[in-house]
Amino acid sequence: MAPIYPAFAVNKSDHLKVSDIHSIYYEDCGNPDGVPIVYLHGGPGGGIDDSDRQFFDPKHYRSILFDQRSCGKSTPSASLVANTTWDLVSDIEALRTHLGISRWIVFGGSWGSTLSLAYSQKHPDKALGLILRGIFTLRREELEWFYQKGADMVFADYSEAYKAPIPEEERGDMMAAYYKRLTGDDEEVKLKCAGAWSTWENSASKLLVDRAYIQRSENPKWALEFARIESHFFVNGGWMYEGQLIAEASKIAHLPIVIIQGRYDMVCPAKTSWDLYKALGGEGNQNVSYRVLGGCGHSAHERGVEEALVDACEEFKRLRK
Structure with missing residues:
Protein backbone atom coordinates (compact mmCIF):
# COMPACT_ATOMS: atom_id res chain seq x y z
CA MET A 1 0.00 0.00 0.00
CA ALA A 2 1.56 3.28 -1.16
CA PRO A 3 1.15 6.63 0.65
CA ILE A 4 0.03 9.74 -1.16
CA TYR A 5 2.74 11.70 -2.97
CA PRO A 6 4.50 14.66 -1.33
CA ALA A 7 2.89 18.02 -2.03
CA PHE A 8 3.75 19.53 -5.41
CA ALA A 9 2.92 22.75 -7.20
CA VAL A 10 0.30 23.38 -9.86
CA ASN A 11 1.69 23.92 -13.36
CA LYS A 12 -1.14 26.20 -14.43
CA SER A 13 -4.43 27.41 -13.00
CA ASP A 14 -7.13 29.40 -14.75
CA HIS A 15 -10.85 29.90 -15.17
CA LEU A 16 -12.88 28.53 -18.07
CA LYS A 17 -16.16 30.24 -18.92
CA VAL A 18 -18.72 27.47 -19.43
CA SER A 19 -21.98 29.45 -19.60
CA ASP A 20 -23.29 32.99 -19.59
CA ILE A 21 -22.94 33.11 -15.81
CA HIS A 22 -20.60 30.28 -14.80
CA SER A 23 -16.79 30.14 -14.87
CA ILE A 24 -15.02 27.09 -13.47
CA TYR A 25 -11.61 27.19 -11.82
CA TYR A 26 -9.20 24.44 -12.88
CA GLU A 27 -5.66 23.26 -12.19
CA ASP A 28 -3.31 21.50 -14.62
CA CYS A 29 -0.71 19.50 -12.67
CA GLY A 30 2.08 16.96 -12.98
CA ASN A 31 3.68 15.81 -16.22
CA PRO A 32 2.38 17.89 -19.17
CA ASP A 33 3.08 14.92 -21.46
CA GLY A 34 1.76 12.31 -19.02
CA VAL A 35 -1.38 10.18 -19.03
CA PRO A 36 -4.33 12.53 -18.38
CA ILE A 37 -6.51 11.92 -15.33
CA VAL A 38 -9.39 14.13 -14.23
CA TYR A 39 -10.31 14.45 -10.55
CA LEU A 40 -14.01 14.95 -9.77
CA HIS A 41 -14.60 16.21 -6.23
CA GLY A 42 -17.39 15.37 -3.85
CA GLY A 43 -20.45 17.15 -2.58
CA PRO A 44 -21.77 18.32 -4.96
CA GLY A 45 -20.42 21.67 -3.84
CA GLY A 46 -17.37 20.46 -1.93
CA GLY A 47 -14.62 21.94 -4.10
CA ILE A 48 -11.02 20.74 -4.43
CA ASP A 49 -8.28 20.75 -1.79
CA ASP A 50 -4.53 21.04 -2.35
CA SER A 51 -4.06 17.48 -1.06
CA ASP A 52 -6.32 16.06 -3.77
CA ARG A 53 -3.59 16.20 -6.41
CA GLN A 54 -1.32 14.06 -4.22
CA PHE A 55 -3.02 10.84 -5.30
CA PHE A 56 -1.30 11.15 -8.68
CA ASP A 57 2.36 10.52 -9.50
CA PRO A 58 3.45 13.91 -10.92
CA LYS A 59 6.10 12.21 -13.07
CA HIS A 60 3.55 9.97 -14.80
CA TYR A 61 0.18 11.70 -14.73
CA ARG A 62 -1.11 14.95 -16.11
CA SER A 63 -3.74 15.52 -13.44
CA ILE A 64 -6.61 17.93 -14.00
CA LEU A 65 -8.64 19.15 -11.03
CA PHE A 66 -11.45 21.69 -11.04
CA ASP A 67 -14.08 23.25 -8.81
CA GLN A 68 -17.53 22.39 -10.10
CA ARG A 69 -20.05 25.14 -10.76
CA SER A 70 -20.50 27.69 -7.98
CA CYS A 71 -18.12 26.21 -5.42
CA GLY A 72 -14.49 26.71 -4.42
CA LYS A 73 -12.85 29.26 -6.70
CA SER A 74 -15.49 28.90 -9.42
CA THR A 75 -17.96 31.76 -9.87
CA PRO A 76 -20.61 32.78 -8.98
CA SER A 77 -20.64 31.30 -5.48
CA ALA A 78 -23.48 29.00 -4.35
CA SER A 79 -25.61 29.68 -7.43
CA LEU A 80 -28.27 27.10 -8.30
CA VAL A 81 -29.01 28.62 -11.72
CA ALA A 82 -28.10 26.28 -14.62
CA ASN A 83 -26.49 23.94 -12.10
CA THR A 84 -27.46 20.32 -12.76
CA THR A 85 -25.70 16.99 -13.21
CA TRP A 86 -25.82 17.40 -16.97
CA ASP A 87 -24.44 20.92 -16.83
CA LEU A 88 -21.46 19.51 -14.92
CA VAL A 89 -21.06 16.67 -17.44
CA SER A 90 -21.00 19.31 -20.16
CA ASP A 91 -18.35 21.25 -18.22
CA ILE A 92 -16.09 18.19 -18.04
CA GLU A 93 -16.27 17.82 -21.81
CA ALA A 94 -15.65 21.54 -22.31
CA LEU A 95 -12.58 21.34 -20.10
CA ARG A 96 -11.26 18.25 -21.89
CA THR A 97 -11.64 19.99 -25.25
CA HIS A 98 -10.12 23.23 -23.95
CA LEU A 99 -7.03 21.38 -22.72
CA GLY A 100 -6.61 19.40 -25.94
CA ILE A 101 -6.98 16.02 -24.23
CA SER A 102 -8.35 13.16 -26.35
CA ARG A 103 -9.12 10.65 -23.57
CA TRP A 104 -8.51 10.55 -19.83
CA ILE A 105 -8.89 8.42 -16.73
CA VAL A 106 -11.88 9.51 -14.66
CA PHE A 107 -11.30 9.58 -10.89
CA GLY A 108 -13.99 10.39 -8.35
CA GLY A 109 -15.37 9.52 -4.93
CA SER A 110 -18.75 9.99 -3.25
CA TRP A 111 -20.58 12.59 -5.41
CA GLY A 112 -17.45 12.47 -7.57
CA SER A 113 -18.28 8.82 -8.31
CA THR A 114 -21.80 9.86 -9.32
CA LEU A 115 -20.45 12.44 -11.72
CA SER A 116 -17.77 10.02 -12.98
CA LEU A 117 -20.46 7.48 -13.86
CA ALA A 118 -22.76 10.07 -15.45
CA TYR A 119 -19.92 11.51 -17.54
CA SER A 120 -18.42 8.20 -18.67
CA GLN A 121 -21.82 6.70 -19.51
CA LYS A 122 -22.55 9.70 -21.72
CA HIS A 123 -19.02 9.83 -23.18
CA PRO A 124 -17.58 6.29 -22.95
CA ASP A 125 -15.25 7.00 -25.86
CA LYS A 126 -13.52 9.74 -23.85
CA ALA A 127 -12.72 7.59 -20.80
CA LEU A 128 -9.58 5.46 -20.55
CA GLY A 129 -10.95 3.91 -17.36
CA LEU A 130 -12.43 4.80 -13.98
CA ILE A 131 -11.16 4.86 -10.40
CA LEU A 132 -14.15 5.18 -8.07
CA ARG A 133 -14.49 5.43 -4.30
CA GLY A 134 -17.46 5.44 -1.90
CA ILE A 135 -20.06 4.88 -4.59
CA PHE A 136 -23.11 7.15 -4.61
CA THR A 137 -25.73 6.98 -7.36
CA LEU A 138 -28.45 9.31 -6.01
CA ARG A 139 -31.09 6.61 -5.63
CA ARG A 140 -33.78 7.61 -3.17
CA GLU A 141 -32.85 4.83 -0.74
CA TRP A 239 -32.08 15.14 -12.97
CA MET A 240 -31.87 11.39 -13.65
CA TYR A 241 -34.46 8.66 -13.60
CA GLU A 242 -34.40 6.50 -10.47
CA GLY A 243 -31.50 4.05 -10.59
CA GLN A 244 -30.18 5.39 -13.91
CA LEU A 245 -26.47 5.03 -13.19
CA ILE A 246 -26.86 1.39 -12.12
CA ALA A 247 -29.24 0.58 -14.99
CA GLU A 248 -26.88 2.02 -17.61
CA ALA A 249 -23.66 0.57 -16.18
CA SER A 250 -23.30 -1.73 -19.20
CA LYS A 251 -22.28 1.31 -21.26
CA ILE A 252 -18.90 1.36 -19.48
CA ALA A 253 -18.46 -2.34 -18.62
CA HIS A 254 -15.73 -2.66 -21.28
CA LEU A 255 -13.52 -0.11 -19.52
CA PRO A 256 -11.01 -0.90 -16.75
CA ILE A 257 -12.69 0.10 -13.49
CA VAL A 258 -11.54 -0.04 -9.87
CA ILE A 259 -14.18 0.36 -7.15
CA ILE A 260 -12.88 1.15 -3.65
CA GLN A 261 -15.30 1.00 -0.73
CA GLY A 262 -14.86 1.54 3.00
CA ARG A 263 -16.61 -1.29 4.83
CA TYR A 264 -17.93 1.12 7.47
CA ASP A 265 -18.85 3.98 5.15
CA MET A 266 -21.85 5.62 6.85
CA VAL A 267 -22.42 8.26 4.15
CA CYS A 268 -22.44 5.93 1.13
CA PRO A 269 -22.92 2.39 2.48
CA ALA A 270 -21.38 -0.57 0.66
CA LYS A 271 -24.67 -1.81 -0.82
CA THR A 272 -24.48 0.79 -3.58
CA SER A 273 -20.95 -0.16 -4.64
CA TRP A 274 -21.97 -3.83 -4.59
CA ASP A 275 -25.01 -3.07 -6.77
CA LEU A 276 -22.77 -1.23 -9.23
CA TYR A 277 -20.22 -4.04 -9.28
CA LYS A 278 -22.94 -6.58 -10.09
CA ALA A 279 -24.41 -4.32 -12.78
CA LEU A 280 -20.96 -4.15 -14.38
CA GLY A 281 -20.82 -7.94 -14.55
CA GLY A 282 -19.35 -8.77 -11.15
CA GLU A 283 -16.84 -11.60 -11.05
CA GLY A 284 -17.62 -12.38 -14.68
CA ASN A 285 -16.09 -9.09 -15.83
CA GLN A 286 -12.31 -9.12 -15.60
CA ASN A 287 -12.19 -5.38 -16.34
CA VAL A 288 -13.68 -4.56 -12.96
CA SER A 289 -11.98 -4.77 -9.56
CA TYR A 290 -14.04 -4.43 -6.37
CA ARG A 291 -12.15 -3.73 -3.13
CA VAL A 292 -13.74 -3.42 0.29
CA LEU A 293 -11.49 -1.87 2.94
CA GLY A 294 -11.94 -3.06 6.51
CA GLY A 295 -11.38 -0.41 9.14
CA CYS A 296 -12.29 2.49 6.82
CA GLY A 297 -15.21 4.86 6.51
CA HIS A 298 -16.19 7.29 3.77
CA SER A 299 -13.52 9.95 3.47
CA ALA A 300 -10.85 9.78 0.75
CA HIS A 301 -8.40 11.09 3.32
CA GLU A 302 -8.41 8.17 5.71
CA ARG A 303 -5.06 6.46 5.46
CA GLY A 304 -6.35 3.10 4.19
CA VAL A 305 -8.49 4.76 1.53
CA GLU A 306 -5.67 7.07 0.46
CA GLU A 307 -3.32 4.13 0.02
CA ALA A 308 -5.88 2.11 -1.94
CA LEU A 309 -6.49 5.04 -4.29
CA VAL A 310 -2.78 5.57 -4.87
CA ASP A 311 -2.38 1.83 -5.54
CA ALA A 312 -5.18 1.99 -8.12
CA CYS A 313 -3.44 4.89 -9.84
CA GLU A 314 -0.21 2.88 -9.87
CA GLU A 315 -2.00 -0.03 -11.53
CA PHE A 316 -3.45 2.27 -14.16
CA LYS A 317 0.03 3.32 -15.27
CA ARG A 318 -0.20 0.62 -17.93
CA LEU A 319 -2.79 2.74 -19.75
CA ARG A 320 -1.67 5.11 -22.49
CA LYS A 321 -3.29 8.22 -23.92
Whole structure:
Protein backbone atom coordinates (compact mmCIF):
# COMPACT_ATOMS: atom_id res chain seq x y z
CA MET A 1 0.00 0.00 0.00
CA ALA A 2 1.56 3.28 -1.16
CA PRO A 3 1.15 6.63 0.65
CA ILE A 4 0.03 9.74 -1.16
CA TYR A 5 2.74 11.70 -2.97
CA PRO A 6 4.50 14.66 -1.33
CA ALA A 7 2.89 18.02 -2.03
CA PHE A 8 3.75 19.53 -5.41
CA ALA A 9 2.92 22.75 -7.20
CA VAL A 10 0.30 23.38 -9.86
CA ASN A 11 1.69 23.92 -13.36
CA LYS A 12 -1.14 26.20 -14.43
CA SER A 13 -4.43 27.41 -13.00
CA ASP A 14 -7.13 29.40 -14.75
CA HIS A 15 -10.85 29.90 -15.17
CA LEU A 16 -12.88 28.53 -18.07
CA LYS A 17 -16.16 30.24 -18.92
CA VAL A 18 -18.72 27.47 -19.43
CA SER A 19 -21.98 29.45 -19.60
CA ASP A 20 -23.29 32.99 -19.59
CA ILE A 21 -22.94 33.11 -15.81
CA HIS A 22 -20.60 30.28 -14.80
CA SER A 23 -16.79 30.14 -14.87
CA ILE A 24 -15.02 27.09 -13.47
CA TYR A 25 -11.61 27.19 -11.82
CA TYR A 26 -9.20 24.44 -12.88
CA GLU A 27 -5.66 23.26 -12.19
CA ASP A 28 -3.31 21.50 -14.62
CA CYS A 29 -0.71 19.50 -12.67
CA GLY A 30 2.08 16.96 -12.98
CA ASN A 31 3.68 15.81 -16.22
CA PRO A 32 2.38 17.89 -19.17
CA ASP A 33 3.08 14.92 -21.46
CA GLY A 34 1.76 12.31 -19.02
CA VAL A 35 -1.38 10.18 -19.03
CA PRO A 36 -4.33 12.53 -18.38
CA ILE A 37 -6.51 11.92 -15.33
CA VAL A 38 -9.39 14.13 -14.23
CA TYR A 39 -10.31 14.45 -10.55
CA LEU A 40 -14.01 14.95 -9.77
CA HIS A 41 -14.60 16.21 -6.23
CA GLY A 42 -17.39 15.37 -3.85
CA GLY A 43 -20.45 17.15 -2.58
CA PRO A 44 -21.77 18.32 -4.96
CA GLY A 45 -20.42 21.67 -3.84
CA GLY A 46 -17.37 20.46 -1.93
CA GLY A 47 -14.62 21.94 -4.10
CA ILE A 48 -11.02 20.74 -4.43
CA ASP A 49 -8.28 20.75 -1.79
CA ASP A 50 -4.53 21.04 -2.35
CA SER A 51 -4.06 17.48 -1.06
CA ASP A 52 -6.32 16.06 -3.77
CA ARG A 53 -3.59 16.20 -6.41
CA GLN A 54 -1.32 14.06 -4.22
CA PHE A 55 -3.02 10.84 -5.30
CA PHE A 56 -1.30 11.15 -8.68
CA ASP A 57 2.36 10.52 -9.50
CA PRO A 58 3.45 13.91 -10.92
CA LYS A 59 6.10 12.21 -13.07
CA HIS A 60 3.55 9.97 -14.80
CA TYR A 61 0.18 11.70 -14.73
CA ARG A 62 -1.11 14.95 -16.11
CA SER A 63 -3.74 15.52 -13.44
CA ILE A 64 -6.61 17.93 -14.00
CA LEU A 65 -8.64 19.15 -11.03
CA PHE A 66 -11.45 21.69 -11.04
CA ASP A 67 -14.08 23.25 -8.81
CA GLN A 68 -17.53 22.39 -10.10
CA ARG A 69 -20.05 25.14 -10.76
CA SER A 70 -20.50 27.69 -7.98
CA CYS A 71 -18.12 26.21 -5.42
CA GLY A 72 -14.49 26.71 -4.42
CA LYS A 73 -12.85 29.26 -6.70
CA SER A 74 -15.49 28.90 -9.42
CA THR A 75 -17.96 31.76 -9.87
CA PRO A 76 -20.61 32.78 -8.98
CA SER A 77 -20.64 31.30 -5.48
CA ALA A 78 -23.48 29.00 -4.35
CA SER A 79 -25.61 29.68 -7.43
CA LEU A 80 -28.27 27.10 -8.30
CA VAL A 81 -29.01 28.62 -11.72
CA ALA A 82 -28.10 26.28 -14.62
CA ASN A 83 -26.49 23.94 -12.10
CA THR A 84 -27.46 20.32 -12.76
CA THR A 85 -25.70 16.99 -13.21
CA TRP A 86 -25.82 17.40 -16.97
CA ASP A 87 -24.44 20.92 -16.83
CA LEU A 88 -21.46 19.51 -14.92
CA VAL A 89 -21.06 16.67 -17.44
CA SER A 90 -21.00 19.31 -20.16
CA ASP A 91 -18.35 21.25 -18.22
CA ILE A 92 -16.09 18.19 -18.04
CA GLU A 93 -16.27 17.82 -21.81
CA ALA A 94 -15.65 21.54 -22.31
CA LEU A 95 -12.58 21.34 -20.10
CA ARG A 96 -11.26 18.25 -21.89
CA THR A 97 -11.64 19.99 -25.25
CA HIS A 98 -10.12 23.23 -23.95
CA LEU A 99 -7.03 21.38 -22.72
CA GLY A 100 -6.61 19.40 -25.94
CA ILE A 101 -6.98 16.02 -24.23
CA SER A 102 -8.35 13.16 -26.35
CA ARG A 103 -9.12 10.65 -23.57
CA TRP A 104 -8.51 10.55 -19.83
CA ILE A 105 -8.89 8.42 -16.73
CA VAL A 106 -11.88 9.51 -14.66
CA PHE A 107 -11.30 9.58 -10.89
CA GLY A 108 -13.99 10.39 -8.35
CA GLY A 109 -15.37 9.52 -4.93
CA SER A 110 -18.75 9.99 -3.25
CA TRP A 111 -20.58 12.59 -5.41
CA GLY A 112 -17.45 12.47 -7.57
CA SER A 113 -18.28 8.82 -8.31
CA THR A 114 -21.80 9.86 -9.32
CA LEU A 115 -20.45 12.44 -11.72
CA SER A 116 -17.77 10.02 -12.98
CA LEU A 117 -20.46 7.48 -13.86
CA ALA A 118 -22.76 10.07 -15.45
CA TYR A 119 -19.92 11.51 -17.54
CA SER A 120 -18.42 8.20 -18.67
CA GLN A 121 -21.82 6.70 -19.51
CA LYS A 122 -22.55 9.70 -21.72
CA HIS A 123 -19.02 9.83 -23.18
CA PRO A 124 -17.58 6.29 -22.95
CA ASP A 125 -15.25 7.00 -25.86
CA LYS A 126 -13.52 9.74 -23.85
CA ALA A 127 -12.72 7.59 -20.80
CA LEU A 128 -9.58 5.46 -20.55
CA GLY A 129 -10.95 3.91 -17.36
CA LEU A 130 -12.43 4.80 -13.98
CA ILE A 131 -11.16 4.86 -10.40
CA LEU A 132 -14.15 5.18 -8.07
CA ARG A 133 -14.49 5.43 -4.30
CA GLY A 134 -17.46 5.44 -1.90
CA ILE A 135 -20.06 4.88 -4.59
CA PHE A 136 -23.11 7.15 -4.61
CA THR A 137 -25.73 6.98 -7.36
CA LEU A 138 -28.45 9.31 -6.01
CA ARG A 139 -31.09 6.61 -5.63
CA ARG A 140 -33.78 7.61 -3.17
CA GLU A 141 -32.85 4.83 -0.74
CA GLU A 142 -29.28 6.14 -0.60
CA LEU A 143 -30.42 9.70 0.11
CA GLU A 144 -32.92 8.63 2.74
CA TRP A 145 -30.35 6.44 4.52
CA PHE A 146 -28.17 9.45 5.32
CA TYR A 147 -30.52 12.44 5.39
CA GLN A 148 -33.73 10.85 6.68
CA LYS A 149 -33.44 7.57 8.57
CA GLY A 150 -30.53 5.18 8.90
CA ALA A 151 -27.23 6.86 9.67
CA ASP A 152 -28.90 8.70 12.57
CA MET A 153 -29.16 5.32 14.32
CA VAL A 154 -25.35 5.18 14.40
CA PHE A 155 -24.61 8.88 14.92
CA ALA A 156 -27.54 9.61 17.22
CA ASP A 157 -25.70 12.33 19.12
CA TYR A 158 -24.65 14.26 15.99
CA SER A 159 -28.03 13.78 14.32
CA GLU A 160 -29.77 15.85 17.00
CA ALA A 161 -27.96 19.00 15.85
CA TYR A 162 -28.83 18.13 12.23
CA LYS A 163 -32.53 17.80 13.06
CA ALA A 164 -32.69 20.80 15.39
CA PRO A 165 -33.25 23.59 12.79
CA ILE A 166 -36.28 21.79 11.34
CA PRO A 167 -39.65 21.86 13.17
CA GLU A 168 -41.08 18.46 14.15
CA GLU A 169 -43.94 18.75 11.68
CA GLU A 170 -41.51 19.06 8.72
CA ARG A 171 -39.10 16.29 9.65
CA GLY A 172 -40.88 13.75 7.46
CA ASP A 173 -38.80 15.09 4.54
CA MET A 174 -35.61 16.60 5.90
CA MET A 175 -34.08 17.29 2.49
CA ALA A 176 -37.11 19.28 1.34
CA ALA A 177 -37.26 21.17 4.65
CA TYR A 178 -33.60 22.12 4.45
CA TYR A 179 -33.87 23.06 0.77
CA LYS A 180 -36.74 25.44 1.54
CA ARG A 181 -34.61 27.26 4.11
CA LEU A 182 -31.37 27.16 2.13
CA THR A 183 -33.13 28.81 -0.81
CA GLY A 184 -35.17 31.24 1.30
CA ASP A 185 -34.68 34.95 1.95
CA ASP A 186 -33.68 34.79 5.62
CA GLU A 187 -29.87 34.98 5.54
CA GLU A 188 -29.50 34.09 9.22
CA VAL A 189 -31.59 30.94 8.83
CA LYS A 190 -29.81 30.09 5.60
CA LEU A 191 -26.38 30.19 7.27
CA LYS A 192 -27.59 28.31 10.34
CA CYS A 193 -28.99 25.51 8.17
CA ALA A 194 -25.88 25.42 5.98
CA GLY A 195 -23.74 24.91 9.06
CA ALA A 196 -25.97 22.19 10.49
CA TRP A 197 -26.24 20.30 7.18
CA SER A 198 -22.51 20.33 6.45
CA THR A 199 -21.55 19.53 10.06
CA TRP A 200 -23.78 16.45 9.96
CA GLU A 201 -22.07 15.11 6.84
CA ASN A 202 -18.56 15.89 8.05
CA SER A 203 -19.27 14.23 11.41
CA ALA A 204 -20.03 10.89 9.77
CA SER A 205 -17.43 10.97 7.00
CA LYS A 206 -14.62 9.17 8.79
CA LEU A 207 -14.53 5.91 10.71
CA LEU A 208 -13.35 7.88 13.76
CA VAL A 209 -14.98 11.27 14.20
CA ASP A 210 -12.44 13.93 13.21
CA ARG A 211 -13.10 17.25 14.90
CA ALA A 212 -10.68 19.14 12.64
CA TYR A 213 -12.56 17.79 9.61
CA ILE A 214 -15.87 18.94 11.12
CA GLN A 215 -14.49 22.46 11.57
CA ARG A 216 -14.59 23.00 7.80
CA SER A 217 -18.29 23.67 8.33
CA GLU A 218 -17.44 26.79 10.32
CA ASN A 219 -16.43 28.50 7.08
CA PRO A 220 -19.75 30.11 6.00
CA LYS A 221 -18.83 30.35 2.30
CA TRP A 222 -17.88 26.68 2.10
CA ALA A 223 -20.86 25.53 4.17
CA LEU A 224 -23.36 27.53 2.12
CA GLU A 225 -22.01 26.27 -1.20
CA PHE A 226 -21.94 22.71 0.07
CA ALA A 227 -25.41 22.65 1.65
CA ARG A 228 -27.26 24.67 -0.99
CA ILE A 229 -25.84 22.78 -3.94
CA GLU A 230 -26.21 19.35 -2.31
CA SER A 231 -29.83 19.91 -1.31
CA HIS A 232 -30.58 21.33 -4.77
CA PHE A 233 -29.25 18.21 -6.48
CA PHE A 234 -30.84 15.83 -4.00
CA VAL A 235 -34.41 17.17 -4.04
CA ASN A 236 -34.22 17.04 -7.85
CA GLY A 237 -32.89 13.47 -7.94
CA GLY A 238 -29.85 14.61 -9.90
CA TRP A 239 -32.08 15.14 -12.97
CA MET A 240 -31.87 11.39 -13.65
CA TYR A 241 -34.46 8.66 -13.60
CA GLU A 242 -34.40 6.50 -10.47
CA GLY A 243 -31.50 4.05 -10.59
CA GLN A 244 -30.18 5.39 -13.91
CA LEU A 245 -26.47 5.03 -13.19
CA ILE A 246 -26.86 1.39 -12.12
CA ALA A 247 -29.24 0.58 -14.99
CA GLU A 248 -26.88 2.02 -17.61
CA ALA A 249 -23.66 0.57 -16.18
CA SER A 250 -23.30 -1.73 -19.20
CA LYS A 251 -22.28 1.31 -21.26
CA ILE A 252 -18.90 1.36 -19.48
CA ALA A 253 -18.46 -2.34 -18.62
CA HIS A 254 -15.73 -2.66 -21.28
CA LEU A 255 -13.52 -0.11 -19.52
CA PRO A 256 -11.01 -0.90 -16.75
CA ILE A 257 -12.69 0.10 -13.49
CA VAL A 258 -11.54 -0.04 -9.87
CA ILE A 259 -14.18 0.36 -7.15
CA ILE A 260 -12.88 1.15 -3.65
CA GLN A 261 -15.30 1.00 -0.73
CA GLY A 262 -14.86 1.54 3.00
CA ARG A 263 -16.61 -1.29 4.83
CA TYR A 264 -17.93 1.12 7.47
CA ASP A 265 -18.85 3.98 5.15
CA MET A 266 -21.85 5.62 6.85
CA VAL A 267 -22.42 8.26 4.15
CA CYS A 268 -22.44 5.93 1.13
CA PRO A 269 -22.92 2.39 2.48
CA ALA A 270 -21.38 -0.57 0.66
CA LYS A 271 -24.67 -1.81 -0.82
CA THR A 272 -24.48 0.79 -3.58
CA SER A 273 -20.95 -0.16 -4.64
CA TRP A 274 -21.97 -3.83 -4.59
CA ASP A 275 -25.01 -3.07 -6.77
CA LEU A 276 -22.77 -1.23 -9.23
CA TYR A 277 -20.22 -4.04 -9.28
CA LYS A 278 -22.94 -6.58 -10.09
CA ALA A 279 -24.41 -4.32 -12.78
CA LEU A 280 -20.96 -4.15 -14.38
CA GLY A 281 -20.82 -7.94 -14.55
CA GLY A 282 -19.35 -8.77 -11.15
CA GLU A 283 -16.84 -11.60 -11.05
CA GLY A 284 -17.62 -12.38 -14.68
CA ASN A 285 -16.09 -9.09 -15.83
CA GLN A 286 -12.31 -9.12 -15.60
CA ASN A 287 -12.19 -5.38 -16.34
CA VAL A 288 -13.68 -4.56 -12.96
CA SER A 289 -11.98 -4.77 -9.56
CA TYR A 290 -14.04 -4.43 -6.37
CA ARG A 291 -12.15 -3.73 -3.13
CA VAL A 292 -13.74 -3.42 0.29
CA LEU A 293 -11.49 -1.87 2.94
CA GLY A 294 -11.94 -3.06 6.51
CA GLY A 295 -11.38 -0.41 9.14
CA CYS A 296 -12.29 2.49 6.82
CA GLY A 297 -15.21 4.86 6.51
CA HIS A 298 -16.19 7.29 3.77
CA SER A 299 -13.52 9.95 3.47
CA ALA A 300 -10.85 9.78 0.75
CA HIS A 301 -8.40 11.09 3.32
CA GLU A 302 -8.41 8.17 5.71
CA ARG A 303 -5.06 6.46 5.46
CA GLY A 304 -6.35 3.10 4.19
CA VAL A 305 -8.49 4.76 1.53
CA GLU A 306 -5.67 7.07 0.46
CA GLU A 307 -3.32 4.13 0.02
CA ALA A 308 -5.88 2.11 -1.94
CA LEU A 309 -6.49 5.04 -4.29
CA VAL A 310 -2.78 5.57 -4.87
CA ASP A 311 -2.38 1.83 -5.54
CA ALA A 312 -5.18 1.99 -8.12
CA CYS A 313 -3.44 4.89 -9.84
CA GLU A 314 -0.21 2.88 -9.87
CA GLU A 315 -2.00 -0.03 -11.53
CA PHE A 316 -3.45 2.27 -14.16
CA LYS A 317 0.03 3.32 -15.27
CA ARG A 318 -0.20 0.62 -17.93
CA LEU A 319 -2.79 2.74 -19.75
CA ARG A 320 -1.67 5.11 -22.49
CA LYS A 321 -3.29 8.22 -23.92
